[in-house]
Amino acid sequence: MSQLQSVESDIKIVVLGDVSVGKTSILYRYISNSYYEQPSTITASFFKKKLHIHDFPTNLQLWDTAGQEKFQSITPMYYRNADIVLIVFAVDSVHSFERATVLVEEVRTKRDKCNIILIGNKSDLENVIKELAEEYSNNNGIKIYFVSALTGNGVKEAFQSTVEEVVRDKRSGVQKLVKEEEEGVQKGCC
Secondary structure, three states: OOOOOOOOEEEEEEEEEOOOOOHHHHHHHHHHOOOOOOOOOOOEEEEEEEEEEOOEEEEEEEEEEOOOHHHHHHHHHHHOOOOEEEEEEEOOOHHHHHHHHHHHHHHHHHOOOOEEEEEEEOOOOOOOOHHHHHHHHHHHOOEEEEOOOOOOOOHHHHHHHHHHHHHHHHHHHHHHHHHHHHHHHHHOOO
């Protein structure tokens, strides 16, 4: 095993969105491949998932936040140092999409170096805002995925694609550091 392959990647993922858009259900679908209907999250929940991306061990730290307005003032502490922020809206709710666009701007203002991804959940229902959401995504340079936590459609792919991109970026940074370290050893210091 090379020095590079022995280094684990830790990736912090925070899930934001309005109340009842399915944030927790998406996480349960991704983690256990099952649908779990439960009451709204109070403050936040934390999950871990280990996987290998291109033969590199990767530890996902998944933060599920509450969507209620009374908890919105504390959400910035959850996405501080996040690698990925998933902003979820329900495809059958214009209000939840409007809230998602506000969250995009909030995260961009407070955390400029993370991947922001829009997730349109409930794709098994009538998608009343698909064109609007895609236009917003294109105009703002944000990836968007339409998923269904209920059926599982698209959930794994949305996470997989996003995590692979972050691992690739982190690995290229580690490769650069290892190369600089090796060159420093070869040159010597005195």
